[in-house]
Amino acid sequence: MIEYAGERLTPAESDARYPENDPTVRHHTFLFAIDDDVVIDAAVGGNDSRWINHSCDPNCDAVVEDKRIWIEAIRDIERGEELTYDYAYELPERHTAAAKRRYPCNCGSTKCRGTLLTRK
Numbered sequence: 001m002i003e004y005a006g007e008r009l010t011p012a013e014s015d016a017r018y019p020e021n022d023p024t025v026r027h028h029t030f031l032f033a034i035d036d037d038v039v040i041d042a043a044v045g046g047n048d049s050r051w052i053n054h055s056c057d058p059n060c061d062a063v064v065e066d067k068r069i070w071i072e073a074i075r076d077i078e079r080g081e082e083l084t085y086d087y088a089y090e091l092p093e094r095h096t097a098a099a100k101r102r103y104p105c106n107c108g109s110t111k112c113r114g115t116l117l118t119r120k
Contacts, residue, residue, distance in 0.1 A: 002049045004032050004062065004069035006042035014039040034064055054116055055084035057109035088118035095120055 009017070011033070018029045030042035030050045042050035049071050052060065061074045062085050071085055084107070091099055100115040113119070 001070050001072045002047070004040055004042060004046075004049045004071060006030065006032075006040045006046040006050070007044035009039045009041055010037065011039055014041060017041065032062070032069055034067055034069060038067060040069060052083045052085060053107075054087040054105060055107040055109055056086060056105060056113050057107070057111040058084040058086045060085040086118070087116045089116045090118050090120065 014029075014031050018031065030046055032040045032042065034040060040046075052071055059073060059075055059077050059081065060071050060083050063070045063072055071083070073083075077083065089103055093099070095115075095117050100117055103116040105112055105114055105116050
């Protein structure tokens with residue numbers, strides 16, 4: 001288990017820091033929302049957890065407890081196996097085909113849904 005650490009921001013602060021003005025640019029941040037009030041930016045004061053990649057068939061899960069995010073194993077992990085969790089990114093608007101293309105997934109899993117976006 002490892003905590004997803006970083007600077008705590010409000011959603012407004014994170015939006016100002018990483019605006020999504022250009023839909024043609026791949027959106028990449030180390031932001032992780034705890035709830036509607038707190039967002040963690042692991043680019044500032046983060047730890048190794050920020051390098052854990054996404055998978056549509058992950059071996060870890062993100063758990064929010066007491067306003068903190070923990071990345072926990074959900075099955076036995078082999079020595080040398082990459083740690084992954086499902087980013088399950090959700091946009092406030094409809095997840096259109098264009099939106100899914102902005103957040104591509106290349107995890108290689110047979111369960112890959114082709115996007116980091118979660119099913120609504």
